[in-house]
Amino acid sequence: GENVEQHPSTLSVQEGDSAVIKCTYSDSASNYFPWYKQELGKRPQLIIDIRSNVGEKKDQRIAVTLNKTAKHFSLHITETQPEDSAVYFCAASYTGTASKLTFGTGTRLQVTL
Amino acid sequence: DTGVSQNPRHKITKRGQNVTFRCDPISEHNRLYWYRQTLGQGPEFLTYFQNEAQLEKSRLLSDRFSAERPKGSFSTLEIQRTEQGDSAMYLCASFSSGGTDTQYFGPGTRLTVL
Numbered sequence: 001g002e003n004v005e006q007h008p009s010t011l012s013v014q015e016g017d018s019a020v021i022k023c024t025y026s027d028s029a030s031n032y033f034p035w036y037k038q039e040l041g042k043r044p045q046l047i048i049d050i051r052s053n054v055g056e057k058k059d060q061r062i063a064v065t066l067n068k069t070a071k072h073f074s075l076h077i078t079e080t081q082p083e084d085s086a087v088y089f090c091a092a093s094y095t096g097t098a099s100k101l102t103f104g105t106g107t108r109l110q111v112t113l
Numbered sequence: 114d115t116g117v118s119q120n121p122r123h124k125i126t127k128r129g130q131n132v133t134f135r136c137d138p139i140s141e142h143n144r145l146y147w148y149r150q151t152l153g154q155g156p157e158f159l160t161y162f163q164n165e166a167q168l169e170k171s172r173l174l175s176d177r178f179s180a181e182r183p184k185g186s187f188s189t190l191e192i193q194r195t196e197q198g199d200s201a202m203y204l205c206a207s208f209s210s211g212g213t214d215t216q217y218f219g220p221g222t223r224l225t226v227l
Contacts (some may be wrong), residue, residue, distance in 0.1 A: 006155075032214050043117075043204070043218040044156065051214075089155045095214050098169050100146065101206075103155030 002027040004092050006104025014112055019077045021107045023090035026071065030092040033066060033073045034101070039086045047088075048075070080111045116140075117219035119205050125225045126195055133191045134222045138207030145188050146216060147180060149173065150202040162188060163210065195226045 003026040013019050025033075031052040036044035050057045050064045050073065057064050063076040077084055087108050091101040116139040126132050138145050143164050148156035159178070160170045164185040174180075177195075182188040192199055202223050206216040 004155075034215070036218075043220045045218070046215055049215065091155070093214075098161060099144065099208075099210070099214065099216075100158040100161060100169065101148075101156070101216060102158070106153070106155050 002030055002092055002094075002102040004090060004102050004104045006090050006107060008107060009105065010108045010110070012110045012112060013080050015080060015082060017080055019075075019080055019084070019109055019111075021075045021088055021090070021109075022072065023074070023092075023104050024070075024072050025092040025102075027092070027094070028068075028071065029094045029096075030102075032093045032095045032099070033064070034091050034093075035064060035075050036089045036091065036103075037086045038089065038106075044089060077109075080109075082111050082113065085109055085111045117205060117207055117217050119203075119219040119222050121222055122220060123223045123225075125227065127227050128197060129194055131191065131193045132195060132224060133189055134203055134224075136188045136190070136205030136207075136219055138187070138205070139209075139217060140186075142207035142209045142217075143185070144208050144210050145182055146206045147188070147190055148204040148206065150204055150221070151200075156204050159190075192224075195224075197226045200224055200226045 034049035038044045066073040087106045090104040118137045146161040147159040150156040162182040177193045202221040204221045205219040
């Protein structure tokens with residue numbers, strides 16, 4: 001089955017700096033890669049996603065890049081703000097059948113003033 | 114609010130007791146998923162339904178676990194003879210197949226087994 005690895009496990013940046021979180025996946029059939037933000041005690045919330053037919057996607061301060069050949073995808077947050085502090089999870093799935101998500105282990109992002 | 118609701122939000126039980134959780138998905142969503150999340154980890158897939166049919170179960174789902182979605186709307190997850198290792202957050206998610214592929218999560222039920 002699919003295996004997703006995520007790095008780093010913790011990341012501390014100063015307000016205004018950029019943050020990058022990286023994930024690798026194992027199953028070349030995976031074609032959908034969402035990123036979820038989870039604040040303490042809250043539900044995971046989708047912040048951006050990318051499909052395998054696209055190499056990059058951007059939404060304001062957030063961007064995701066995908067390298068299908070290397071099976072890597074990354075989340076980029078620019079101009080970080082204190083409210084970006086949370087745990088971020090990458091995930092991968094194959095949307096042709098079950099579409100079940102396989103998650104990474106999470107990155108705790110701390111944005112300091 | 115994404116529209117997926119779960120009840121109860123918290124459940125404390127003694128080892129050996131049975132517990133049941135409920136998930137109400139977004140009304141037009143035909144797919145419903147159950148995931149389990151332990152502290153410091155990402156959610157892990159347990160099982161999913163398309164309408165009322167349970168189509169896949171993870172090997173994480175021992176025979177003490179059973180899930181139903183009798184009318185293709187809400188779903189229940191029952192754990193029999195709970196063990197301390199069952200303590201976790203149980204998350205439900207839903208989406209509409211043929212739509213955007215986005216799974217919307219509920220707030221979860223936090224289970225503590227004493």
